[in-house]
Amino acid sequence: MELSDRILVKEIGAILRQNGQTLSVAESCTGGLVGMLLTSEPGSSKWFAGGVIAYTDRIKTDLLGVPSEMIQEFGAVSNEVVAAMAGGVRNLTGTDYSVSISGIAGPTGGTHEKPVGTVCMAVDSDGFSTAVMKHFSHSHSYSREVVRQASASYLLGMLYSGLRKDGK
Amino acid sequence: MELSDRILVKEIGAILRQNGQTLSVAESCTGGLVGMLLTSEPGSSKWFAGGVIAYTDRIKTDLLGVPSEMIQEFGAVSNEVVAAMAGGVRNLTGTDYSVSISGIAGPTGGTHEKPVGTVCMAVDSDGFSTAVMKHFSHSHSYSREVVRQASASYLLGMLYSGLRKDGK
Numbered sequence: 001m002e003l004s005d006r007i008l009v010k011e012i013g014a015i016l017r018q019n020g021q022t023l024s025v026a027e028s029c030t031g032g033l034v035g036m037l038l039t040s041e042p043g044s045s046k047w048f049a050g051g052v053i054a055y056t057d058r059i060k061t062d063l064l065g066v067p068s069e070m071i072q073e074f075g076a077v078s079n080e081v082v083a084a085m086a087g088g089v090r091n092l093t094g095t096d097y098s099v100s101i102s103g104i105a106g107p108t109g110g111t112h113e114k115p116v117g118t119v120c121m122a123v124d125s126d127g128f129s130t131a132v133m134k135h136f137s138h139s140h141s142y143s144r145e146v147v148r149q150a151s152a153s154y155l156l157g158m159l160y161s162g163l164r165k166d167g168k
Numbered sequence: 169m170e171l172s173d174r175i176l177v178k179e180i181g182a183i184l185r186q187n188g189q190t191l192s193v194a195e196s197c198t199g200g201l202v203g204m205l206l207t208s209e210p211g212s213s214k215w216f217a218g219g220v221i222a223y224t225d226r227i228k229t230d231l232l233g234v235p236s237e238m239i240q241e242f243g244a245v246s247n248e249v250v251a252a253m254a255g256g257v258r259n260l261t262g263t264d265y266s267v268s269i270s271g272i273a274g275p276t277g278g279t280h281e282k283p284v285g286t287v288c289m290a291v292d293s294d295g296f297s298t299a300v301m302k303h304f305s306h307s308h309s310y311s312r313e314v315v316r317q318a319s320a321s322y323l324l325g326m327l328y329s330g331l332r333k334d335g336k
Binding site: 030038059063 | 169193196197199200201202203204207208210211213216217218219220221223224226227231260262274275276312313316
């Protein structure tokens with residue numbers, strides 16, 4: 001685990017704990033990495049509830065309530081779907097905040113429009129969500145592991161920024 | 169990621185793929201680490217469905233259907249509860265196999281009976297589950313991270329053994 005992730009998680013945990021707020025995750029391409037990073041912090045059960053590893057589309061629809069028409073129209077890697085995943089997991093777990101992630105980690109599965117390294121991420125709080133699409137493969141040297149690590153770190157940064165903003 | 173985990177995951181994926189079978193996870197103390205390890209393998213979506221990060225007792229009961237009386241009687245870290253978690257996530261996801269894990273990663277939360285490093289793990293297939301309790305802290309030098317990594321590796325080994333046995 002990288003030091004920068006460790007520091008981000010400590011800060012995220014401190015803010016949530018101070019505010020008495022809770023967090024959940026919905027992960028596709030990272031398969032549990034974001035939850036693993038968050039729970040690396042001792043005492044994280046005070047603010048981290050858990051979530052859903054939604055690796056297949058079926059779990060996205062059946063467990064998280066993402067409309068299958070939405071997946072068909074926009075693709076599982078889209079801002080629309082990650083926003084729905086985040087909202088779904090927050091409803092399911094009853095947390096104050098949630099984060100979600102869905103991407104093409106590779107080495108296969110990329111398209112011209114969405115090449116390997118394309119990852120969508122969302123932060124949701126009380127129905128107000130922010131979703132972004134990022135490309136983590138500009139150099140063509142990013143491996144599956146690097147795409148997953150880089151996107152998980154980016155999502156932690158997004159969550160931290162959101163928490164800081166909400167606290168103002 | 170350790171080489172031994174990488175080899176185990178490759179073998180697990182190869183067997184499941186060959187048999188056309190699927191796998192889900194229910195993770196408490198590891199917070200997503202087992203799912204992350206399984207999905208480090210390219211093409212894992214062919215055999216890995218996803219699962220539930222059940223970090224709090226509420227998610228264990230509400231999402232996985234573990235009876236709250238069971239948690240009260242045996243504790244969240246018990247063979248009874250991990251067996252129920254594995255059964256619950258397998259029902260929820262409709263997979264052929266499931267694994268579950270719940271433990272005391274520390275540094276706090278240990279008791280005389282269940283010291284830090286106590287981890288329960290289960291493998292479930294078609295309602296037939298195997299659950300074990302292990303202690304990963306005999307040396308008193310095991311950190312939270314080591315307990316989580318060691319127990320995740322152990323669970324992968326349990327799953328691999330189960331798959332090999334079932335294949336005979």
